[in-house]
Amino acid sequence: MTDSPLRIATRQSRLALWQAEHVAARLREAHPNVNVVLVPMTTQGDRVLDRPLAQVGGKGLFIKELEIAIEENRADIAVHSMKDVPSELPPGMSLAAMLPRADARDAFVSRRFSNYRSLPQGARVGTSSLRRQCQLKAIRPDLEVIPLRGNVDTRLRKLDEEQYDAIILAAAGLIRLGFADRITHYIDFDHSLPAVGQGIVGIECRSNDERSLRLAGALDDAVSRRCCEAERAFALRLQGSCQSPIAGYAEARGAELVLRGVVGSEDGGTLYRGTVQGVDPVEIGIQLADRLLSAGADVLLAEQRARSAQAGTN
Known part of the structure; x- marks a missing residue:
């Protein structure tokens, strides 16, 4: 092993940890002599769950504290869902790698209805995304779209408790966590185009950190x-x-x-x-x-x- 470990900053949700562990495993395969360790942390986006994401600062809340950890040298790299990464990175930060894309589609999940067209008039649909809301309402303006926050397990539990008639999530996250069997219908791109970067895991580090750029860069697709x-x-x-x-x-x-x-x-x-x-x-x-x-x-x-x-x- 080399002396200094490669430290990965990650959120502590199941999905974020899955992504970080996946990247860690890939890095260990590519660099057997490097000690790769996780540095889990909770972000503002994880803490504030009582308001829609757009009202509390957007998806960048999920990654800001990870970036600060890198800037303060408490971590070397951060693993993100690219759909959560703002279009403009902070000065001094770079995307060292983007992994092969998983299924980029949105997934319709319901216990009683086969797809969004089969929903009854005024049905309650849960989503945390204005993008999904916009495209769904364009097709079904009668539907009641209700904010849905929390991790994947929490969102599925709320559906099972019948707080919603259906929910819409990223297919990639469900598949990665072993919930592919919960997907009722994969929504076609013509009806719900995904978020920018959806399905892609990215690795961020300091622009001047040549070691991290080199190690993570080996995973770039x-x-x-x-x-x-x-x-x-x-x-x-x-x-x-x-x-x-x-x-x-x-x-x-x-x-x-x-x-x-x-x-x-x-x-x-x-x-x-x-x-x-x-x-x-x-x-x-x-x-x-x-x-x-x-x-x-x-x-x-x-x-x-x-x-x-x-x-x-x-």
Whole structure:
């Protein structure tokens, strides 16, 4: 073993620990002489469960304290779900690796109904995501969408207690935790485009930490990275707020990437959709964002930013 261990900062939810253990195992395979250890911690996003995520600062709350641990040298790398990573990293931080993408689809979970179309009028659907709410309400405006917070086990328990008629979660998280059999229906991308980075596990470290960059970089998947870079460039160009339903998904087709994007209103009444393809990930991300902004998404996003700023959540 080398003298200094490689320390992984991670949240303590079952899913976060699964992802951190998965990365640790991959790192031990790639570097048998390196001692890899976990540094579990609880983030603000894990502590505040009584309000919708968008009202308390967005998904970045799940990773800020992990980044501080790295900055203060209490950890070397952090493992994230890329859908939780803001489009712009703090100065001095880099994404050392992105692992091969798991199933990026959203999953419909219900004990009594086969899919969202079979739900009765006014059914209660739980989700913590404005993106999912927007796209679901665009198809079924009659549904009552109710905030759903907590870890995967908690969300499934609330469904089993019949607090909801159905809930929508990321398929990747359910599969990783062994809950694939709870998925009633995989929602097609045409009906629910995923969050930027959904299904991809990323590794973050300090930009000047050559050792961590080298060790973690051995796990980098070129296809995942290119797809995620396109999606993140799309989201960054849009400059949405915590209150902005934004979805983006890229897939490789030969040398090219095909990027699909959605920007909408919370109630699903307004949706801007588009698709572009090309070779350069950042270029096509910006191109798709500009196309949707020109179509009218600029006004919608400006209104959402103003509301978010007024509420003090941006």
